[in-house]
Amino acid sequence: MxxxxxxxxxxxxxxxxxxxxxxxxxxxxxxSVVFSPGGAASARPGPAPSGTRTTEPLQAATPRTPVERACPTHTVVSGDRLSQLALRYLGGADRWPEIYEANQPALRSAAREHPGPPVFGTDDHGHWIFPGTALRIPGPCPAPTRPAGYVPAACPPSVLPGVPALGTEFSCGYLxxxxxxxxxxxxxxxxxxxxxxxxxxxxxxxxxxxxxxxxxxxxxxxxxxxxxxxxxxxxxxxxxxxxxxxxxxxxxxxxxxxxxxxxxxxxxxxxxxxxxxxxxxxxxxxxxxxxxxxxxxxxxxxxxxxxxxxxxxxxxxxxxxxxxxxxxxxxxxxxxxxxxxxxxxxxxxxxxxxxxxxxxxxxxxxxxxxxxxxxxxxxxxxxxxxxxxxxxxxxxxxxxxxxxxxxxxxxxxxxxxxxxxxxxxxxxxxxxxxxxxxxxxxxxxxxxxxxxxxxxxxxxxxxxxxxxxxxxxxxxxxxxxxxxxxxxxxxxxxxxxxxxxxxxxxxxxxxxxxxxxxxxxxxxxxxxxxxxxxxxxxxxxxxxxxxxxxxxxxxxxxxxxxxxxxxxxxxxxxxxxxxxxxxxxxxxxxxxxxxxxxxxxxxxxxxxxxxxxxxxxxxxxxxxxxxx
Incomplete structure (x- = not known):
């Protein structure tokens, strides 16, 4: 043995x-966000959390007005959350109630098509969102984030001071x-x-x-x-x-x-x-x-x-x-x-x-x-x-x-x-x-x-x-x-x-x-x-x-x-x-x-x-x- x-x-x-x-x-x-067994997501109603993200200003920078655009319609897929959609489209996860309020009829209709015990005692199953539901995103929305880019580069001469460099079996770069x-x-x-x-x-x-x-x-x-x-x-x-x-x-x-x-x-x-x-x-x-x-x-x-x-x-x-x-x-x-x-x-x-x-x-x-x-x-x-x-x-x-x-x-x-x-x-x-x-x-x-x-x-x-x-x-x-x-x-x-x-x-x-x-x-x-x-x-x-x-x-x-x-x-x-x-x-x-x-x-x-x-x-x- x-x-x-x-x-x-x-x-x-x-x-x-x-x-x-x-x-x-x-x-x-x-x-306070939970997922349903079927892949639906929910956001518990309530005020935006205190102490939400703040941004330290760049030194010597001048204030910028975010570029805005018309907001699209989003069709829910498995794994979506209202806070995630708010971050993507509205620029802040704490703005999820705006999406919920703008789509209550559609959300209630979708909830009725997915029978199950109510969640948090509400008739729309506790603010669950279900795949296939088309959500109107209230605008205006910030401009989309620039896509990430990857550039190959030489591997660093050492990972940390006193630690050897990576070998030739590695290739490196920066995202x-x-x-x-x-x-x-x-x-x-x-x-x-x-x-x-x-x-x-x-x-x-x-x-x-x-x-x-x-x-x-x-x-x-x-x-x-x-x-x-x-x-x-x-x-x-x-x-x-x-x-x-x-x-x-x-x-x-x-x-x-x-x-x-x-x-x-x-x-x-x-x-x-x-x-x-x-x-x-x-x-x-x-x-x-x-x-x-x-x-x-x-x-x-x-x-x-x-x-x-x-x-x-x-x-x-x-x-x-x-x-x-x-x-x-x-x-x-x-x-x-x-x-x-x-x-x-x-x-x-x-x-x-x-x-x-x-x-x-x-x-x-x-x-x-x-x-x-x-x-x-x-x-x-x-x-x-x-x-x-x-x-x-x-x-x-x-x-x-x-x-x-x-x-x-x-x-x-x-x-x-x-x-x-x-x-x-x-x-x-x-x-x-x-x-x-x-x-x-x-x-x-x-x-x-x-x-x-x-x-x-x-x-x-x-x-x-x-x-x-x-x-x-x-x-x-x-x-x-x-x-x-x-x-x-x-x-x-x-x-x-x-x-x-x-x-x-x-x-x-x-x-x-x-x-x-x-x-x-x-x-x-x-x-x-x-x-x-x-x-x-x-x-x-x-x-x-x-x-x-x-x-x-x-x-x-x-x-x-x-x-x-x-x-x-x-x-x-x-x-x-x-x-x-x-x-x-x-x-x-x-x-x-x-x-x-x-x-x-x-x-x-x-x-x-x-x-x-x-x-x-x-x-x-x-x-x-x-x-x-």
Whole structure:
């Protein structure tokens, strides 16, 4: 019987950069647009959301009057939403009530032709719109957005400072798109693209587009790792990697040295100290002030625009059909792409799933609780681990409580001439250490030993794991990170519900520990940071569930604290031709960690409608925990 294990590998810079920095869960908020089982869409009546998108003016720019045109009639197709149509034709998603009011007779007539239980207690089925209905768009309408254009270019000399260049098997270019599609005459930005050539002499016509996580990670950096993993995803298909807007080699890169500096200092302070939270918000404000002062429309860096970029890329490259792979936040992006721009999508693969219709901030501690339970149960099931740590859960809870009262300061020796690093471990840091252990692939098997060592006063193993979960300076495209998380999630989150959900999931942990969120450093205080970032909130339609019959493979690690299996299960409810596989003992980003997962993915791409081989998953077991 073949067993896959997580081994502590050599940790070259490329793999460490990629895994630690992209794995932040990109979260989106619950809103008020839902889809019908038959492909119809609805928009719940109500006022336009507060804090809707605002645009930072360009420096030295003069005000422009948008060019207007007569509005067309739109015939509804499956997947349409009123907010989406309002954005397309009227220039703002929050103008959807104008379309609804102008078409009430047609909408009521269509509703009567689709019998079913009323929704929200209205006689037109809760403002559902049905395929085939002709909608009059009230005018006038802004001029259409300029089409996106793709231009080949030399691949960048390096993906990031200190990281090698892409090899000759890649071709590169830039996609030019509007920064804000609601402003057709506004500024444009460039999206960096790298295409990995298929190994086969006659590749299949349907490439894979790779959507990385974060939000804010670099897809081109992922490309360097993917080329070394077997089975090769590019065996007979090209693979297209994208640096999403505001990230990597795309222009502009919205990075924040201010936040990078704070996250490095934060590990030297007590995490739950209110002063630490204030310092983090000050760093976010300083970066926001600098970026907006340069004319960037920070509210335009969100999943709605991001998904439109990806859809435009397929058209600009002349691709009839492609397969979409997303990991972590990339699954959120993939699901919104499938929902809002389904054209040309042959299949989807969702790895470490983020479901856009859930309030994910409220679910972070629930995911952590699931992870704790899975790890503790797996340790109890292994004789060596059970003998070494006979009551791991109780030891964990007691140590979290003790460290919450009396934090421990640990000195981590530097490697390769680097200076020593001080890490302060309080109760939150221990609770969060288990969660971030799902990011570097070597760390999960060390979790029980690290907890036991901390209980005995030795914090060095835990401190090493905490540092391994940090993103390298200069990596994260913070403009996209905050644009997505603040506009699509934090803006729709009630702090009281957040705290109640945390307490219900982990009643044995101190309230002060649960006052922060489990994730990498820049997620823990996201509500305070988002107040400083101040980009309003997205149209509630971003949280509409994705309903599709496109073949979809969902993959989760059973020890994935950042994403968890619940979100994948929730996402699958709307995907009628989907299958969810859980890989025992694996953490975040299953594709990276398992050659079985890669083999299943390649087989799925060949036969997405059925008959792909998943047999290797039946042989997998949780790898042994270290007890030395």
């Amino acid at each position: 073949r067993r896959e294990q997580l081994r502590e590998p050599e940790r070259p810079r490329i793999r460490r950069l990629r895994r630690t920095a992209r794995a932040v869960v990109g979260c989106v908020a619950v809103g 030019t798109v509007p920064e804000n599609r609601a402003e057709p005459d506004g500024r444009t930005i460039r999206i960096a693209v790298a295409r990995l050539r298929a190994a086969a002499a006659q590749p299949r016509p349907d490439p894979v587009v790779w959507l990385t996580g974060g939000p804010g990670g670099s897809g081109l950096l992922d490309a360097l790792t993917v080329t070394r993993l077997k089975p090769a995803i590019n065996a007979d298909r090209d693979v297209i990697f994208v640096d999403q807007r505001g990230t990597g080699r795309s222009e502009p890169l919205l990075n924040c040295p201010e936040i990078d500096a704070f996250t490095r200092k934060a590990v030297t302070r007590v995490a739950t100290d209110p002063e630490t939270t204030r310092n983090g918000a000050a760093a976010a404000l300083a970066c926001r002030t600098r970026l907006s002062g340069s004319g960037h429309d920070l509210s335009a860096y969100d999943t709605t625009e991001n998904a439109a970029d990806i859809a435009d890329l397929r058209t600009a490259l002349g691709i009839e059909e492609w397969n979409v792979y997303g990991v972590s936040y990339g699954t959120d992006l993939a699901l919104q792409l499938l929902r809002d721009h389904p054209q040309g999508i042959r299949s989807t693969v969702l790895d470490s799933v983020v479901a856009p219709h859930l309030n994910l901030l409220e679910g972070l501690w629930t995911n952590a609780a699931d992870q704790y339970g899975a790890v503790f149960a797996a340790c109890a099931a292994q004789p060596a681990c059970r003998s070494a740590y006979p009551d791991l859960r109780a030891e964990f809870n007691a140590t979290v409580q003790r460290l919450d009262r009396r934090p421990l300061t640990v000195t981590v020796p530097g490697e390769g001439g680097a200076p020593d690093t001080t890490v302060v471990i309080d109760g939150y840091q221990l609770a969060n250490m288990v969660v971030v252990a799902a990011l570097p692939p070597w760390a999960l098997t060390t979790v029980p030993a690290a907890i036991h060592a901390l209980a005995a006063g030795n914090g060095l193993p835990a401190a090493r794991t905490i540092l391994a979960g940090q993103s390298p300076p200069g990596f994260v495209g913070w403009g996209l990170f905050y644009g997505v998380v603040c506009r699509e999630q934090a803006a729709f989150t009630d702090r009281r519900k957040l705290q109640a959900a945390a307490a219900a999931s982990l009643p044995d942990l101190p309230e002060r520990v649960l006052s922060l969120l489990p994730q990498q450093e820049f997620v823990s205080r996201i509500l305070s940071d988002c107040q400083a970032w101040d980009v309003g909130r997205a149209d509630p339609g971003v949280s509409a569930p994705t309903r599709s019959d496109v073949p979809t493979l969902l993959m989760s690690g059973s020890f994935d604290g950042p994403a968890g299996t619940r979100w994948a299960t929730a996402a699958a409810t709307g995907l009628t031709r989907s299958r969810h596989l859980v890989f025992p003992g694996l953490g975040h980003a299953v594709f990276d960690q398992s050659d079985c997962a890669r083999a299943i993915l390649v087989s799925f791409l060949d036969r997405p409608s059925g008959g792909y081989d998943t047999s290797c998953a039946d042989t997998l077991t949780v790898p042994p925990f270290r007890t030395d």
